[in-house]
Amino acid sequence: MYSILADTMFFPPERSSVAGTVDGLFDFIYYLSLFFFVLVVGFMIYFVLKYYQRPGHTETPSPSHNEALEITWSIIPSILVGVIFFFGFTEYLNMREAPENSYEIQVIANKWNWLFRYPNGAESSDLHIPVDRDVKFLLQSQDVLHSFYIPAFRIKMDCVPGRYTWTWARATDTTGSGIDDSSHDPFHLFCAEYCGQKHSQMRALVYVHETADFELWVEKAANILENNTPEEAGEILFKRKGCAQCHSLDGDNSAKYAGPPLNGQWGTDRQVLPRGSSSPITVKMDENYVRQSIRQPNAEIVVGRKPGMTVFTPQLLKDEEITAIIAYLKTLK
């Protein structure tokens, strides 16, 4: 009966199979806490009003301890926190183990974007999932700690470099219909573990599709190179792989962007510092330079910039995808 209040003040809407239980536990603790808070502060205010120092008022002797009372107020809270603990961990165990036959999506976190890889090879920078189906997220990080957090689903798990972690969710509501993003009202996905400069911008959107829509979407997403011109495919990949996080396309050369701007650069000369060297050399921005900058970004750093770009291995970015990105870079004026 209080859930209306709880829904409006605390918590975003419940959009996964576990959200209701989590919110229920939250409400239970909330009302229990409210009770004890009112009790303690109520007594405190009552005592202050009744016993404040004023002319003619003095303290009255009373026992300075009372074993029965003290044992009671130790044991009752102990039992109550025991109950909270019990509900907390039983639901947690359910949240930790993905059901059998879950649809598995690989989540690759790097500074500062998300890459979602679907079983058919499709990739995306926003998350797309089918409704009413258990989805297991296999999490990994390419660089530092990140944390995969979808408030609407009440799930969160760190992405730890060097090991796999996982979590799962079953979405209970779609965010819209059709495979066109604009017809959806997606949920937020946040990075919840501090990961450096653009931590707060390491956000993505979560689209929940009808099953049939999802099949269509994932099929189309799997074949960008085939279904698009190299330039178009390059543009999709440029955004999807997070290049736009650090490279401006409007010539903005400020520290807002960790990397140098990329528009109008094709074929120009640039000053770079080879690794371990202190004197810059001049290189031309051509196919080989771009390819090396993606595969070994720290080998030659543009003067005035710091090393820090994710190393894009062939597992993260295939050769033909680099070719498409190069085609796209050539179009940037």
Add this chain to the structure above:
Amino acid sequence: MSTITPETQIDSGHNDDPSSNYLTSSSGFMSWAFTLDHKRIGVMYLVGIFGSFFLGGVLALLLRLHLLVPNGLFGDWVSLDRYNQLFTLHGAVMTFLFIIPSIPAALGNFVLPLMVGAKDVAFPRMNLASFHLWVFGAIFFLIALVTTGLDTGWTFYTPYSIETQTNVIAATIGAFILGFSSIFTGLNFIVTVNTMRPPGMTWFKMPLFMWAIYATAIIQILATPILGITLLLLMGERILGIGIFDPSMGGDPVLFQHFFWFYSHPAVYIMILPAMGIMSELMSVYSRKPIFGYTFIAYSSIAIALLGFLVWGHHMFVSGQSPMAAVIFSGLTFSVSIPSAIKVFNWTATMYKGNINLATPMCYALSFIFLFTIGGLTGLFLGALATDIHLHDTYFVVAHFHYVMMGGTVIAFVGGLYHWWPKIFGVMYNEFFGRLFCAVVFFGFNLTFLPQFVMGSRGMPRRYATYVDEYQIYHVLSTIGALTLGIGMVGAIAVLVISLFNGRKAPANPWGAATLEWTCTSPPPYYNFAHAPHVGSPYDYSDLKYDARIGGYVKDPNASKTTPPDQH
């Protein structure tokens, strides 16, 4: 008989004029910088700590202002990088330079030996060294601040802290040195309490502030070395690339979190236990009632100190640790909530049938109960695994620990400072303004942090320089609250500072407290006590009567109830 008599303390360097006190007994920079007097060291700590508090507070206000609008108020001036440095340095300065040393090193140093009726702490030179180390540590923090900053968060999580270009080394050296300062203080207090209590002061006749400081000292000397080793390993990792924490060299980043929280969770109790000790003193003195349930409060301090070592894993419920570990840490976490709850009940019960003096320290004590209860209860949401998954690393956590650390420790610290101010400096402050700014602090504090519970539960992650529009309303409220809180804090400190110039001279015992520090003059003489103080019950107020001529309390020789004669 081991009482201290003035004859044993002849020191030609000091003024033996009976009207002189520790502030006036000698003068000059050197007489302060190299003093062995615990009172002067306490006062120097007080100055240093308030400098740090001011710095941390200014950083806090800057970052709150920045968050007024979703994309950052200051635009390019506070870029993403600079915001990350702001919150990191706010956290690091407040934690390492301010809140950990605040009560033990400043108030504890001043009050504890007086409470024991002793001339000084057990190791005065070590005490001085502790302060000098604090200064060195602070210098390294300032070096980090003015060079390239620090942007790792105060937790220095790997592998980010290994690869960031900011000055992690200076900051970790600073924290390492501060660790020694903390250990020295803790060691000193343990030995002081163990060996220097006067005849008649049995363990269960000690003031509860001493119990709290003692429990804190246990944590300081057992947990702090872990931090030192962890920071050394981190430095080794950065400089030499050992490969302990760096996954690209086969290391384990979660191992760092285990090491770090193995210190830093107990450190939370270094921060809050002394505050609880102050609360026990204030509630009793200003209610004029013996503290309710002395034994339970004393034992709960020790219980918190010991259980506090077993719960570090609750910082890592979503780090990928095994579900079994998470369940065990969750259970242990709840166990540590019980001793805290007991204390709150006891403090409240102490007021029953009392004669409650709503002086400024009591106003802070009442604030503490209100705020700490919220802080403690919101911990239940974070200790429960299913709800923690959602709330972890959101503003809910930020609000929770500020309610505990600031609503708890800082409020108690300021309350304790007001309480002992007449003793420390021998002047009375203005009660009206004292209470007024206490109310401003209380209001500003709640306005700052209550909205953070709501936005955190709605999914706003912490450490975000920019955010999605729907959270703006809570950030606006929070920022207005922070500005109010800032005004309140500056006002509260100003009331004290102004009293140094125009305050009425303080009597020896303005509040009618029964602990020993109130039996010496205000401010205390250089050697603390002219005569060995008589040890009675620390919470028996029956023989103290208000004397309007001196504006303070005096022993009533005609009191019907007399304490038992000394056994020695």
